[in-house]
Amino acid sequence: MIAYLVSMDVKPDAIEAFKEASIINARNSLDEPGIARFDFIQGQEDPARFMFIEVYGTEGDVLAHKETDHYKIWRETVAPMMAQPRKGVRYDVVHPEEQAWWSV
Amino acid sequence: MIAYLVSMDVKPDAIEAFKEASIINARNSLDEPGIARFDFIQGQEDPARFMFIEVYGTEGDVLAHKETDHYKIWRETVAPMMAQPRKGVRYDVVHPEEQAWWSV
Numbered sequence: 172m173i174a175y176l177v178s179m180d181v182k183p184d185a186i187e188a189f190k191e192a193s194i195i196n197a198r199n200s201l202d203e204p205g206i207a208r209f210d211f212i213q214g215q216e217d218p219a220r221f222m223f224i225e226v227y228g229t230e231g232d233v234l235a236h237k238e239t240d241h242y243k244i245w246r247e248t249v250a251p252m253m254a255q256p257r258k259g260v261r262y263d264v265v266h267p268e269e270q271a272w273w274s275v
Numbered sequence: 276m277i278a279y280l281v282s283m284d285v286k287p288d289a290i291e292a293f294k295e296a297s298i299i300n301a302r303n304s305l306d307e308p309g310i311a312r313f314d315f316i317q318g319q320e321d322p323a324r325f326m327f328i329e330v331y332g333t334e335g336d337v338l339a340h341k342e343t344d345h346y347k348i349w350r351e352t353v354a355p356m357m358a359q360p361r362k363g364v365r366y367d368v369v370h371p372e373e374q375a376w377w378s379v
Contacts, residue, residue, distance in 0.1 A: 174316045176326070190369060197370045210328075212278045212366035222280070222366065224314075224328060262316035262326065265294060266301045 172207065172269055173233060174262040177223040185252035186219055192248045193221065199241035200225070205232025207272040219254065226264070226272055276311065276373055277337060278366040281327040289356035290323055296352045297325070303345035304329070309336025311376040323358065330368070330376055 181189045193211055200209040207226040214220035227233050236242055264272065285293045297315055304313040311330040318324035331337045340346055368376065 173319075174314070194370045201371065209370075210278070210368075211370040213369050215277075215365040215367055221369075261319040263319055264314070265317050265325075266298045266313075266315040267305065 172264040172272060173227045173230065174208075174264055175223075175225040175227065175233065175259055176262065177225065177257055177259045179221045179223070179249075179257040180217075180254040181219050181221065181249075181252050182254050183219050189221070189249055189252045192245055193223075196241055196245035197223070199239070200236060203232070203236060203239065205229065205235055276368040276376060277331045277334065278368055279327075279329040279331065279337065279363055280366065281329065281361055281363045283325045283327070283353075283361040284321075284358040285323050285325065285353075285356050286358050287323050293325070293353055293356045296349055296356075297327075300345055300349035301327070303343070304340060307336070307340060307343065309333065309339055 179189075190213070197209045197211045200206050205228045207228065208224060209226075210222075210224040212222050212224070225236075227236070283293075294317070301313045301315045304310050309332045311332065312328060313330075314326075314328040316326050316328070329340075331340070
């Protein structure tokens with residue numbers, strides 16, 4: 172399994188629009204069969220800082236996500252809202268066991 | 276709900292011992308009634324970089340975790356393994372809905 176953590180800093184006047192577009196993306200992404208998790212969280216200290224915690228079964232599932240309409244629409248919609256380019260870091264899952272990640 | 280993301284950089288020769296101690300902590304933490312998630316992941320590019328994704332119901336649950344034996348034992352065990360002090364950042368949960376976070 173692959174956990175992909177994406178950090179995003181958005182322009183302060185775009186926070187609400189960014190949340191709206193990203194909730195739609197998160198909801199649709201959770202319906203992809205290769206996605207176990209697509210958490211969307213907002214910084215407490217800095218409410219213009221957001222993260223996606225995306226958890227995939229395989230590399231193929233990562234590639235499949237990038238081909239979906241909801242990803243492409245999200246990417247185009249939020250591009251002008253970003254204060255700086257988003258940053259993604261990949262992790263391997265250590266715990267819990269694989270099955271537990273699919274229970275959402 | 277509160278998501279607490281903890282970044283940890285460990286000394287290269289302590290990676291396996293750190294994983295062992297942290298898996299025990301993650302497993303016991305998931306048994307706490309106030310903890311919805313306690314994910315433990317390891318960097319793909321930098322295997323000495325780890326993260327906990329800790330998701331709590333309330334601030335009281337965060338405090339309760341810090342009083343548990345398993346947390347105190349983990350903290351003492353891994354202290355000499357850290358390459359630098361660990362960093363925690365708090366987030367509010369935006370999506371999915373609260374109930375979904377408790378299904379692990």
